[in-house]
Amino acid sequence: MKRSIAAMICVVVWMTNPALAQTFNLCTSESDGTFTPHFSVAPSMVVHSDGVLDITRASLGLDSTATERVFSFSRTIASILKSAGGDVSAQSQEDFVQSMLQTFLPVESFPLNPKGGVVMPLDAREEATALSAKAMLDEADPQGIKPLALFNRFDLAPDNWSHCGEHRIIYGREPARAARFLLIFEAMVPNPNPSAGSEGCKPVAEFWAKLSEPGLSDTELATRLSAFYYEGKTSPALAKADLLRPVVDYRNYGGDGGRGQVRANAFNPPPWQLREWLTQRTFNPAPGSLPVAFVPVTVKDNPLAELYFDDLTGTAFLAKNPPASANLLHGQFLQSLTSTIALRLLSETTAQHQALINELPLYHLGAGVQAEVTPDKVLLNTIALGNDDKFNEFQSTSQGFSDAPGDGGKSTLVTQMLNQVGAATNPFVGPQSGQVLLNRARAATCAGCHMTAARSTGGGFVGPGVVVLEKQDGTVLRWPDVDAGGFVQVSETRALSPTLTDAFLPFRRYVLSRYLCEAPAPTGPVVTAYEPSGDMPQPSIMAEAVGKNLVDETASGGYFVDALIDSFIASARSSPSSVAPADAAADDQALNRSLARLTPDELSALRNRVSNAIALARSVELQRAGAFVETRRPH
DSSP states (O other): OOOOHHHHHEEEOOOSSGGGOOEEESEEEOTTSOEEEOOOHHHHTEEOOHHHHTOBTGGGTOSSOTTOBTTOHHHHHHHHHHHTTOOOSHHHHHHHHHHHHTTSOSSOBOOEETTTTEEOOBOOOOHHHHOOHHHHTOTTSTTOEEEEEEEEEGGGOBTTOSEEEEEEEEEEEOTTSSSEEEEEEEEEEEOSSGGGGGGGGHHHHHHHHHTTOTTOOHHHHHHHHHHHHHHOOSSTTOSSOSSSSOSSOGGGGTTTSSSOEEEEEEESSSSOEEEEEEEEEOOOOSTTOOSEEEEEEOOTTOBOGGGGSSOOTTOHHHHHSOHHHHHHHHHHHHHHIIIIIHHHHSGGGSHHHHHHHHTGGGBOOOSSTTTOOOHHHHHHHHOOOOOOGGGBOSOEEOSSSTTSTTTTSOOHHHHHHHHHHHHSOOSSSOOOOHHHHHHHHHHTSHHIIIIITTSOBGGGTBOOOOEEEEOTTSOEEEOOOOOTTSSOSBOTTOOBOHIIIIIIHHHHHHHHHHHHSOOOOOOSSOOOOOOOOOOOOOHHHHHHHHOTTTOOTTOOSSOOHHHHHHHHHHHTTSOOTTSOOSSHHHHHHHHHHHHTTSOHHHHHHHHHHHHHHHHHHHHHHHTSOBSSSSSOOOO
């Protein structure tokens, strides 16, 4: 990527008080061809300080009650509803949150994974009765949830730059309250200028880097972040938004076919479990109905643990599915595991990993475990499964080892097969045992990263972490630890885990440095790394599902579901919603009026078409190579 050094090094930064404006060097080009970034992990990669997250809306001049936080759960829920043209009343917010809680089914069930054509086990949970939507939205209530952290995941940008990564808000209950429940809103931000490729994402990258400008007060930080998340502005000084939509928009949580989702860490009661949703249109034209709801989906990169077994005998999965279907999927998984998935797990063999290692000497990232980036840290950030969604289940259990790949001695033959994969000669990593590959597979899942890879003995509560690299000198690299209280990377006290502070966040800062600082072309012999490929829908299937010219098979940027809906409405001879209203909110309200003209059969057909299009577009996006890492972990 070529970019102007001068444009990146010297940036005039907006401040709340124009008199305090100053020049802030994001990155200095040294005389020896190396670079020194001047933005720090906090707040440019994560914001988790009380001073920013406890600041009130009223203190920034925003309409609200006097005590409501700027990033309150209620504000986020209302903003998602508003983005779909919905009512933002207290009752509508409660109904919207309840649409999530009611998906925690009170009885054990076996929902269909439509891509795999099989049903997957889903545990009974009590969140639907143990939690109250009304209480969760009230920060003063014992069940109220508060913002814990904001995360910059620019590192999740794809190689075609259709979007600029994910930008997240983490919520959780007060630490003194018994039952733990955390929600993670993971918004994908489309490239505001996709025709410019990587340069189109420059405003987003620079927005985060500029948060490290010396002298910024908590109020100034909160003002900037509020404008970014809720107005779509990379500077509050802008007269209008420069992003396509605010970050907090239903489209950005998977509702428009791109990356993005909402996930929960639930413990009401045990076992500790992770679930995943999209925020998707309901197409319900009834007066007072919600225009958008939380739709449960599979937890990405979390294959059903039984698929790692040598055979399915005695499993509930086999008992609940036609044997032919269950055994077919099992065989397909094992074939994928010992080929494409294994190559992703051996991430040292990928071109992107080698580039990350080779360019490390070009950047002065600082000293100390929470600043420096080593080859070991690069590896911890690039291990990934990248498996097809047809193998994923709808839950990831990180208490106990029921979801730990290969646990329990039922994967002897599978381990032997992986021994052969790990022993294959390559120039990038020494021989690795099949168990190490299974350990990497464990670490790449939600359950593993949140507990079972970090604390791999004693029922999942005791370390050390699993071995993910056997080095030639006889030493090993282990997966790092979670928060001291267990299970989470950000605690309810806003403390960060060693995984974040020591491994993930320094690496993400390095990634942002590679984007914002100009690096010369690498010298020396060209090394060709192994490049794994994924299962991708055929372009013709994608085009048929989403409509010609609405989106291509590469998910090239922007939004397409609204255009798909307009096309359907026009074909149904109803008034299309694309007649340009005064603003985006009016556009969504016009769409809702047009939906009201459709017959029940037409609405059903529209729901199916949009759902299929979203599923296919997300499948393509999730398996694209990343701009910075070959396979992007979705969590």
